[in-house]
Amino acid sequence: MQKRRTEEGFNLSFLDVMACGLGAVLMILIVVKFQASTDAPSTEIERLKHELAATQQQAQSLQKKVSIAQQSFAQTDAQNSDTQQQIAALELVQQATKQALSEQRAVVADLESAVAAAAPLQVDDPIQLQGTGEENYLLGLKVEGRRIGIMIDASASMTDEQLIQIIRRKIGPTAQKQQGPKWQRTKRVAKWMLARVPKNAQVSVISFNSSAQVLGNRPVSSAKVQSSLQAIVNDIDALVPHNGTNLYGALQTMRSTFADLDALYIITDGLPTMLSAVQGFRETKTCKPLTGNMKTIDGDCRARIHQFSIAQVAPKVPTHIVLLPLEGDPLAPALYWNWANNTGGTMISPARSWP
Structure with a gap:
């Protein structure tokens, strides 16, 4: 009986092993090449950019x-x-x-x-003053000339500096007007000027408000005659400040009283408020000083009256102005300074303690 060759279910040969190893190597190479050639995702690159x-x-x-x-x-x-x-x-x-x-x-x-x-001693002056003395004479103001005119503003505003006080004194009795602090000072300034008039000079003194008044025994007085100067002082003491201010009428009176004067001194506190009945002044709706029916008058109108009065009747001589303070009249200092400067005179606004 022949023997059967035994067959095994699994027979692995060397060639099979080699084939398998070669295949594995090829697979690894394929995978590595694929990964090397594969690009990074485009979205990641854009984000980095x-x-x-x-x-x-x-x-x-x-x-x-x-x-x-x-x-x-x-x-x-x-x-x-x-x-x-x-x-x-x-x-x-x-x-x-x-x-x-x-x-x-x-x-x-x-x-x-x-x-x-x-300076000379005060006791030698023809007019005796009650004040602080000769040592307080104002520098820059000197009374000089041979024919001197002095104008004293005696309007209602000369009683005080503040408008409310002026109104109270305006409606008050005569004694209250005369006792006003600014009016007392005005009288001292006027007497100071009279006391400084040169001995060889002639002087004419006029007070003015709505009208003008010549003071003293005669229109023109000699400084040598003490009684004549004393008469002027007496008239100054009797004055009562009231009414408005007519500068035109005062200048006109001074020119007719003392036609050939060579120096003019004015004591006032502001611009005029009235005008005489004259021709040449053009009234407007807000400025009617000729008709006299205005309850109030503004600064521009007062300035026009001032300029018109000077141009028409002011004497062409050195004009010196003592401007006392007044509330509510800001144009006055400049206009009075121009007037004094144009004539070769002096405009001063002295301290309250003078004279």
């Missing part, structure tokens, strides 16, 4: 801010340098001003001493 652009833009913005800050710092530093230079210059100016002021004070003190030493 956007982040890079944003970072670059932020860096540029920061660089601009740094540049602006550097420029601002440079400008601030330059401004600080200019400010320091200005401060130094101002300090030099301040020092120079202080030195100049000190020198001017010394000059004024020397002048006051010289004036006090050169």
Whole structure:
């Protein structure tokens, strides 16, 4: 009986093993090559690009801010340098001003001493005054001339400085008007002028409000005659300040009383409020001083009356003006200064303690 060859269910040969190993190697090579040739996802690249652009833009913005800050710092530093230079210059100016002021004070003190030493004693004056004395004579105001005219404003506003007080005294009794502080001062100024009139001079004194009045025994008095000056003083003491101010009428009266005067002195506190019946003045809706039916008159209208009066009847001589304070008349100082300056005279607004 023949023997059967035994058959096995699984027979692995060397070639099979080699084939399997070669296949595995090929598979590994295929996989590695696939992974090497596969690109990164496009969305990730775009994200990275956007982040890079944003970072670059932020860096540029920061660089601009740094540049602006550097420029601002440079400008601030330059401004600080200019400010320091200005401060130094101002300090030099301040020092120079202080030195100049000190020198001017010394000059004024020397002048006051010289004036006090050169002035005559008050007891020699023809008019005796109650005041603080000769040492307080005003520098710049001197009564001089051979034919002197003095005009005293005796209108209602000459009683006081404040409008409310002027109104109260205006409706009050005569004694209250005469006791007004500004009127008392006005009388002292007028007497001060009379006391300083040169001995060889002639003088005419006129008081004026709505009308003009010549004071004294005669229209023109000699300064040598003490009784004549005393008569003028007596008339001044008897005056009662009231009514408005007619500068035109006062100047017209002065010219007709003393035609050839060579110096004019005026004591007043503001611009005129009235005008005589004359031709040539053009009235407007808000300025009717000729008709006399205006309850109030504004500053522009008063200025027009002032200028018209000067142009028409003011004498062409040096005109000196003592302007006392008045509330609510801001144009008066400039206009009176122009009048005095144009004639070669002096306009002063003295301290309340003078004379």
